[in-house]
Amino acid sequence: MNLATRFEARFGRTPAGIWRAPGRVNVIGEHTDYNDGFVLPFAIDRFTTVAASIRTDRTVRVSSTFAPGDVVEVDLEGLQPGDISGWAVYPVGVLWSLEQAGHRVLGMDLLLDSDVPVGAGLSSSAAIECAVAVAANELFDLGLTGPELVLIGQRAENEMVGAPTGILDQSASLLSSQGHAVFLDCRSQESRLVPFPLMEDGLTMLVIDTRISHSHATGGYASRRRSCEVGADVMAVAALRDLSESDLSEAAGLLDEETFRRVRHIVTENARVLAAVKLLESQGPRAIAPLLDASHASMRDDFEISCPELDLAVDIARDAGALGARMTGGGFGGSAIALTNNDDVGRVTESVTSAFASAGYTAPAIFAVVPAEGAGRVE
Numbered sequence: 001m002n003l004a005t006r007f008e009a010r011f012g013r014t015p016a017g018i019w020r021a022p023g024r025v026n027v028i029g030e031h032t033d034y035n036d037g038f039v040l041p042f043a044i045d046r047f048t049t050v051a052a053s054i055r056t057d058r059t060v061r062v063s064s065t066f067a068p069g070d071v072v073e074v075d076l077e078g079l080q081p082g083d084i085s086g087w088a089v090y091p092v093g094v095l096w097s098l099e100q101a102g103h104r105v106l107g108m109d110l111l112l113d114s115d116v117p118v119g120a121g122l123s124s125s126a127a128i129e130c131a132v133a134v135a136a137n138e139l140f141d142l143g144l145t146g147p148e149l150v151l152i153g154q155r156a157e158n159e160m161v162g163a164p165t166g167i168l169d170q171s172a173s174l175l176s177s178q179g180h181a182v183f184l185d186c187r188s189q190e191s192r193l194v195p196f197p198l199m200e201d202g203l204t205m206l207v208i209d210t211r212i213s214h215s216h217a218t219g220g221y222a223s224r225r226r227s228c229e230v231g232a233d234v235m236a237v238a239a240l241r242d243l244s245e246s247d248l249s250e251a252a253g254l255l256d257e258e259t260f261r262r263v264r265h266i267v268t269e270n271a272r273v274l275a276a277v278k279l280l281e282s283q284g285p286r287a288i289a290p291l292l293d294a295s296h297a298s299m300r301d302d303f304e305i306s307c308p309e310l311d312l313a314v315d316i317a318r319d320a321g322a323l324g325a326r327m328t329g330g331g332f333g334g335s336a337i338a339l340t341n342n343d344d345v346g347r348v349t350e351s352v353t354s355a356f357a358s359a360g361y362t363a364p365a366i367f368a369v370v371p372a373e374g375a376g377r378v379e
């Protein structure tokens with residue numbers, strides 16, 4: 001049954017349209033977004049799709065194919081952070097966020113479907129937010145731009161979900177274009193599409209989902225963010241973006257050892273993003289492989305957001321012939337990416353799978369992704 005038919009069965013009316021938004025991998029630039037820095041993600045060919053109609057009252061009814069059962073009903077009137085739990089917080093959070101930004105919206109009927117794996121560090125939550133955001137933008141005739149919708153999604157995530165995340169995920173989902181990565185300056189929100197030709201160069205981008213689920217609403221993510229804020233305060237800059245590698249020796253003298261390593265990751269990671277963009281534009285994706293490796297080492301040793309499963313995935317992928325590999329996303333679980341020659345995909349997949357089995361880890365999910373088109377209407 002297609003989504004429109006399911007919508008009719010669930011809500012007793014036809015949907016006004018169908019929109020979709022992709023998940024993402026981040027090629028490089030991790031935890032740099034909330035430091036006003038640089039990121040280079042691309043949208044992947046895994047999408048959240050939403051069939052949607054607007055209502056004449058202020059009730060939102062949400063249902064999905066991935067959490068079957070009852071329709072969740074929420075009244076937008078007087079809605080506050082903390083009022084909703086479960087996955088419905090993402091779609092409803094977007095409508096709440098639109099209202100907070102001064103846009104008058106009505107209720108909606110929403111039916112969601114998704115093939116973005118949840119908790120895998122591939123931005124399944126941003127995909128939901130962005131699918132609903134583009135649907136609402138069109139149905140309520142709001143005329144918001146991609147970068148404006150990014151901030152709507154981020155606010156939903158920060159205030160309704162309670163995860164202090166930056167703009168990486170929503171930007172990737174909304175601003176991407178097929179065959180390209182998005183080079184984004186998170187301070188100005190200016191972005192540029194950079195060609196990322198995998199097929200033409202005989203390359204595959206593998207995702208290795210460790211199946212270690214993570215959450216950014218608690219723990220490590222927020223504490224890394226606080227360390228970065230402390231680092232910026234002590235160094236008397238607005239954000240760590242304002243430091244360069246030549247400032248690191250001064251930082252070493254002023255910061256405690258752990259905060260220094262956090263700061264060093266952000267400063268060197270920003271430099272790696274800029275280097276990766278240059279190499280991509282002059283030589284193509286193959287040339288950025290060593291930067292992926294260096295980024296992973298920095299996250300493992302300086303920022304300390306990797307985990308044994310991610311380190312094993314990266315090490316074994318590389319030993320089996322991957323050109324470069326790193327964890328992607330917020331860390332503490334989720335996925336790694338491995339840039340691999342097409343001919344080596346089988347060997348990398350088998351080696352990582354058997355290393356996980358030998359270590360007694362849950363079997364990883366390993367699959368190829370390509371740079372896909374950002375969010376938009378499909379029907």
Ligand code: GLA
Pocket residue numbers: 026029030031032033034165166167168169216329330331
């Ligand atoms: C998560 C957050 C992003 C970003 C990354 C780390 O995906 O949602 O805002 O901070 O972690 O780069």
